[in-house]
Amino acid sequence: xxxxxxxxxxxxxxxxxxxxxxISLTVGEGESVAVLGANGAGKTTTLRAxxxxxxxxxxxxxxxxxxxxxxxxxxxxxxxxxxxxGRGTFGELTVRENLRLGAYTQRGAAFKxxxxxxxxxxxWMADRExxxxxxxxxxxxxxxxxxxALMQRPRLLLLDEPSLGLAPSIVGEIFRRVKVLNAEExxxxxxxxxxxxxxxxxxxxxxxxxxxxxxxxxxxEELRRNxxxxxxxxxx
Amino acid sequence: MEPGGPLxxxxxxxxxxxxxxxxxxxxxxxxLVLIYRATRVxxxxxxxxxxxxxFIALWLIESGWPYxxxxxxxxxxxxxxxxxxxxxxxxxxxxxxxxxxVIITIGLLIGLNGAAFWIWxxxxxxxxxxxxxxxxxxxGVAFSIQDLGVIGVSLAAVGLLYxxxxxxxxxxxxxxxxxxxxxxxxxxxxxxxxxxxxxxxASVLGALSGMMVAPLVFLDPNMMRAVLLYAxxxxxxxGLDSPIGAVVGGLVLGVGLNLxxxxxxxxxxxxxxxxxxxxxLAVLLVKPTGLFGRTTVRRV
Numbered sequence: 001x002x003x004x005x006x007x008x009x010x011x012x013x014x015x016x017x018x019x020x021x022x023i024s025l026t027v028g029e030g031e032s033v034a035v036l037g038a039n040g041a042g043k044t045t046t047l048r049a050x051x052x053x054x055x056x057x058x059x060x061x062x063x064x065x066x067x068x069x070x071x072x073x074x075x076x077x078x079x080x081x082x083x084x085x086g087r088g089t090f091g092e093l094t095v096r097e098n099l100r101l102g103a104y105t106q107r108g109a110a111f112k113x114x115x116x117x118x119x120x121x122x123x124w125m126a127d128r129e130x131x132x133x134x135x136x137x138x139x140x141x142x143x144x145x146x147x148x149a150l151m152q153r154p155r156l157l158l159l160d161e162p163s164l165g166l167a168p169s170i171v172g173e174i175f176r177r178v179k180v181l182n183a184e185e186x187x188x189x190x191x192x193x194x195x196x197x198x199x200x201x202x203x204x205x206x207x208x209x210x211x212x213x214x215x216x217x218x219x220x221e222e223l224r225r226n227x228x229x230x231x232x233x234x235x236x
Numbered sequence: 237m238e239p240g241g242p243l244x245x246x247x248x249x250x251x252x253x254x255x256x257x258x259x260x261x262x263x264x265x266x267x268l269v270l271i272y273r274a275t276r277v278x279x280x281x282x283x284x285x286x287x288x289x290x291f292i293a294l295w296l297i298e299s300g301w302p303y304x305x306x307x308x309x310x311x312x313x314x315x316x317x318x319x320x321x322x323x324x325x326x327x328x329x330x331x332x333x334x335x336x337x338v339i340i341t342i343g344l345l346i347g348l349n350g351a352a353f354w355i356w357x358x359x360x361x362x363x364x365x366x367x368x369x370x371x372x373x374x375x376g377v378a379f380s381i382q383d384l385g386v387i388g389v390s391l392a393a394v395g396l397l398y399x400x401x402x403x404x405x406x407x408x409x410x411x412x413x414x415x416x417x418x419x420x421x422x423x424x425x426x427x428x429x430x431x432x433x434x435x436x437x438a439s440v441l442g443a444l445s446g447m448m449v450a451p452l453v454f455l456d457p458n459m460m461r462a463v464l465l466y467a468x469x470x471x472x473x474x475g476l477d478s479p480i481g482a483v484v485g486g487l488v489l490g491v492g493l494n495l496x497x498x499x500x501x502x503x504x505x506x507x508x509x510x511x512x513x514x515x516x517l518a519v520l521l522v523k524p525t526g527l528f529g530r531t532t533v534r535r536v
Contacts, residue, residue, distance in 0.1 A: 088419030
């Protein structure tokens, strides 16, 4: 069976700046995969190429469909939920409205059931449905973004640096949630992360990017044992 | 003095008549704010679009349509017209700097004005009112039915729009698209169409203000010039970003100007516009974001 998501020789650029120089990677059905690398290595652009928020060339296939010419409105309808850099919170809207937007392409009946499910995952949201999302803490906003993504009923979840700007305990909490969603509900996940320690704990496999190319790939176990990965990204 | 005394009665009449013109300013101001929130651009053609729609309404009425039939048909035509203008004229410059888009709306203003002159000529025409010009007397105060009708129509339009934006999924999509276009696309909101719909709704409000003001000032291709300036003032007073601010700004401006021109002799009708702008300047000096505006923090 072909993988759920397959990128082959994908290139992307922002104006004159080349960001991806031929990326190939796969995510299998129910798999959890991490993309590691320094700032500017092309991690964020890889996710943007998949969701269609940057112009790209090369082959991108998801569940047998080509994504190459699709914009984000269309990619999201295929079952890919992308939590972008900065979490994509609608700060002026309420918690409930943010979650409602996650279900934007779903039928009304689906919304109710999924909404209850997200509130069960994050019970604090139930008491703060009417609160403006912009007034939530960074960790709460990240959980809200995760909740919004789940409302999209995704087959594949793209997470861009969920740890950014959060305290270590909250980072741990968020990655635990992702791990549970992956293990218990079979949600496929592709996480971009600077924090390699926590990313390798969550994902089964990883790719390491340097200046727009994949330089190392393997299981999380293998990467932890890899000398140069350890020195550059794990810091020991 | 008892409440029914002649001074008090005159004051109340002036307030109600100010609310009527204020409702007209507020409707057009709300149209400006809807587009400003979505695109950060002021649509200077908003008034002329309303004027053009009002001419269409008059044409329908003169062809034998009943008033309310022509009224609602015009609103529908204005909606489609607004969507088409966005798709055809604004869409190609979507990514251009704001100045480019503003200049295009000014071009649209001149174009629509010229087209109206060409099609209907420059002479002023009487436009029928849906409401009687008689007065009803409440405790010694005479209110014009016309004024009350205009207030009612404006409030109904604003109320319907509020319910639509606040409680429907499409309304939520419109708000989301204006607040965070990229994140909206990622959840499947078709942002381009949301902008077009926004232009449609703004155009409906413009048509509404045109049809409400035409019986008061007569219809000609330049009818909306002054109304647009007042609406702009109202929108800025309320804080360009705030729909509620636009409506309240319109009402405050309408009532304020009416009272000033009634009670301050030397101002009268001629000096209303400068006074309006002096007041707004004063407000902005004290509160630069307007009465209801938020302080925006720009990301660098």
